Amino acid sequence: MRFGSYRVDIPFDQLKRYKRLLLQFPAGLKVYAREIADVIEERTNSEVFISADPCFGACDLAIDLAKSIGADALIHFGHLPIPNLKIDFPVIFVNAVMDMDVQKVSEKIYRNVREKSINLVTTAQHIDFIHSIKRNLESQGFLVDIGEGDDRISKPGLVLGCNFSSALHGNANSIVFIGTGNFHPVGVSLVTSKPVYALDPVSMKIKMPEEIANEKDKLLKKRYSLIALSKDANKFGIIISSKIGQRRLELATRLKEEIEKMDKDAHLLVLDNVSPSLLRDFGKFDCLISTACPRIAIDDYDNFDSPILTPIEFEILVGRREVNKYVLDSIS
Ligand code: SF4
Structure with missing residues (x-):
């Protein structure tokens, strides 16, 4: 229907x-x-x-x-x-499944993508078209991979804001993301370190790897500044979502133990919809760490009263991960 x-x-x-x-x-x-x-x-x-x-x-x-x-x-x-x-x-x-002009999308890709070996990824509303696009591109001489992803991924080529595993598949020279927004292509770029193209199948605009790299740099700059702001934090709030597919209790309790071993204060905060206004009543935290949907810390950081980090960023904060090994938080 x-x-x-x-x-x-x-x-x-x-x-x-x-x-x-x-x-x-x-x-x-x-x-x-x-x-x-x-x-x-x-x-x-x-x-x-x-x-x-x-x-x-x-x-x-x-x-x-x-x-x-x-x-x-x-x-x-x-x-x-x-x-x-x-x-x-x-x-x-x-x-x-959102309508898509497969022919136009395929043409846009083969007119703009410089590498001949590509990995195709997309989101749920476009996933049904990915194999037709692959066939069209192959008829134009491209080598096209569609990765299976890990156990959180139900169809080859699917990427989620919390899981880019399908983009890691194979040895393609670049990745083509079909969908809207910058979050997924930037996440794919961070996880693969390959040139990423982002084609919006509605507006038919394509972002070239230089634009995605620019978005990635902007995101990294912001994230590094939030990590720097948390440097002297003593009071941590660890956010846990009660949602079935975001609930990472073990990770949250491990983070709490680690913070307490550093003689700092940490509390586990469980809620369904993570909203800044619901956390305000607890008083000021020096730093929040979100174990819920990875997009919350990245997309909504501006709305929180304290710097909000992902668990990956916390690893950088405490020196367990090198800054140049930054990736978006993922759930597998
Ligand atoms: S955790 Fe976030 S990105 Fe992952 S499926 Fe849920 S809402 Fe989407």
């Missing part, structure tokens, strides 16, 4: 098995939530509820909410499953 520029294949037969469903959507799909709920109600005998909470990724499954309303399944839209997550509740993932 089509909703705006998305194709959403709802498995109605599978949903008919359940009496009560909770539907969960990321922000960009919430606008279609009522329409989708109506269709599901019409085509199944299920009673349908919509989660109005924020939803950030396949790591963020509203299982507790589903249980609290007596739903017998959660239908999670807009993300692919995370294979190595242990889930003790029926969750049905329904991806939303």
